[in-house]
Amino acid sequence: MNGKYLYPFLAVCLLALIAWVGSDVFGLRLLFGVILPYAAVVVFFVGFVKRMLDWARSPVPFRIPSTAGQAKTLDWLPQNKIDSPFTTAGVVARMFLEVVTFRSLFRNTKMKINPDGRIAYDLEVFLWLAALAFHYTFLVVLLRHARFFLDPLPLPFEILETIDTFVQIGQPTISLSSFVLLAAVLYLFIRRLYIANVRYISLASDYFPLFLIIGIVLSGILMRYFFKVDVATAKEITYGLTTFQLPALAKLKEVGAIFYIHMFFVSVLLAYFPWSKLMHLGGIFLSPTRNLANNNRAVRHVNPWNYPVKVHTYEEYEDDFREKMIEAGLPVDKKE
């Protein structure tokens, strides 16, 4: 058995248990419904900013973009303005496409050795598709939750929700995003498990967030479609949190344990986020191979810690070889 996914799985089960027992058996609803969510949000924001500042504190001594297209050189040669950006606008376009469309991941190929001995590198889009599906539906789900925190709900959120629930099968309305998100995260998990090389490189810290997110989505789906927790009550609680009007204990008792499990998972994810690989969300913006222009020879980049080094000067060199140079008819600076 592989502890790399077993431990995280057990950890997430344990978290669920803690939230259930804590809220239901011990009645610690204030803790799970109010205190921990607040604490998690604080940890998230403080941690996120701290990590970004910590990265930013280290300088970028050299301008090292990875170029993925023709540089700007001679006027008549077509420059690839995005993959080999010369200007800030180009860099912004490159970063935008990277962050919004996962452009580099879209390049992904799969190496295969054909029976005739030729090695092929075919386009492999599934990782890219799953990654896009995962991140975007996560975003939609997140935005959809705005109804729990904003009142009245601004129009864009209304529209989003209308689109998200366009397939209607009875009551309550089905949010497509939740299910696509679940499918995507399950795919990412299965892929990690079944592609031998990916399993080989995976760590417990790669499985943990997957299980946690699966837990969040499942508890959310259960809450909405099966336990049918009263939305109005849930909203009263969450809205109270955003407006710093602490919900009454009676209200907190009206929602079942599943609500607290969901809240606890989310709190753990928030608090875990800044200290984990999930920080790629912030890190990508600081990645020096992507966020710098390929204008190296046109604009000098300054290294703040550049220091003088010992070199072998021409004078020393000539001292070493003067006679031989004179003999060979090479010009010298100092004739003895």
Place this chain on the structure above:
Amino acid sequence: MSDLPKNDELFSKLDHRPSGGGDWMDTPIDIRPGMYCYTANPKSMETLSAPNARKWNPMEEDWLLPDNWQEIIHEGLKDRLERFRSLKIFMDICVRCGACSDKCHYFIGTGDPKNMPVLRAELLRSVYRNDFTTAGKIFGRVAGARPMTLEVLKEWWYYFFQCSECRRCSIFCPYGIDTAEITILGRELLNLLGLNIDWIATPVSNCYQTGNHLGIQPHAFKDMLEFFVEDIEDITGVNVMPNFNKKGADILFITPSGDVFADPGTYTCMGYLMLFHFLKEKYGLDVTWSTYASEGGNFGFFTSHETMKRLNAKMYAEAKRLGVKWIIGGECGHMWRVIHQYMDTMNGPADHLEAPVNPITGTKFENAASTKMVHIAEFTADLIKHGKLDLDPSRNDNLRLTFHDSCNPSRGMGLLEEPRYVIRNVAKHFYDMPANTIRENTFCCGSGSGLNAGEDMELRMAGGLPRANAVKHMNQKYDVNMLACVCAIDRAALPDLMSYWDTGADVIGVHELVGNALILPGEKERETDLRGEDLPGREEEADE
């Protein structure tokens, strides 16, 4: 030297699934002859006062390390995390998605899972987690952390010298994580303990002392070029004698010394000599070579940032001493990464030089306005575009060409079109390899970053497999018989690779093609190309 397995043996035993399925941290390191380079000669290390110079053997248990080596590594890593944002970010944000895993030519050619870029990086990352992250300190191995042990150090050494710093992985990574950067800094750490290889340390020492990697002394350097001048005179009837260390010349020309030394690079070198002679005769352009700055390459780059800077300093210093206007650099891969991405920052600003303008065409090389160094392919492409060269491409008619993009010009510079433009104008038959194997997707020759020694031939041939495989395909499909390139290490490494994998192709520098096609003022009718082989259409006449 170890026995090199036959190509079909190497190919058929390729397996890209990690065997056993256990934990990579538990897989013991197996240092195999044929896969590593001999260790640095202590004498060479002393030239630059590198620490812990001694004789040592990687096959032996004891690597003769200083007692406090763990502390040195820890402090070294800490220092670099503070100085390089790249390192810090790359240590923290990898999600192990595996997109980079099968992009490395060493993984494709060896199937060794630790040659997957992500795992190569994890070798260092695991220690980073242990030493510098809270999660690593608390959860240890569950968090992917492990303490620095001798085994780990050996793994670092073995695998950081199985990465050619080609950056192919970084193109595919959604966050631009560049394992080359990690290797560069990893090797820097290894060098703190004196763990360099001789194929890097000795060229570095030579370059520092005599001006070039091969240790060619000034008079010998001149002799060697004069030898080419004689050869060219035999073939063309024209004496193309260059200037050496000439003060007040217009342009300083710097190229890798490998091309002065060994075939087929020597023919590329002859191409340069002919081009500059042509420009001198027709347009009065005065170019000088230097015996002091007689190395374009920079194996210091494969040692540490500091060593790179110490070797690179000669370029601007010599340009200043000679009072030239600007610099042209010859065909080379890593040399151009250093010039393009590091030189101006490290050793600039070069205020003693002028922003480069081609006096013949009037072209301002705006892209090189600050660094003041122009790539020879940019320079020649500009000349051709303006119709300034007299060319007879039919002299290359026997060649069916394809082009190997070197890693550094492609992914560390973006020089893709210039060499192709030049080739198309000096030769008729040119076919690009499949898109996933060229340009920014290009595969390494398998011998880059100082790994082109003799004793690691198996590593080189394995790492070069993807490149060779694509060339062989071109040979079968289009009868391609010549692989053009703009890199001196390619010219030294690719011929062995091409023959090992039976690709049916030989190797040629772009400026050898130029030299063949260029019609020198007053030349006699040529019978042969620069290699002394009959020109196309001349074979029958020669037989008569």
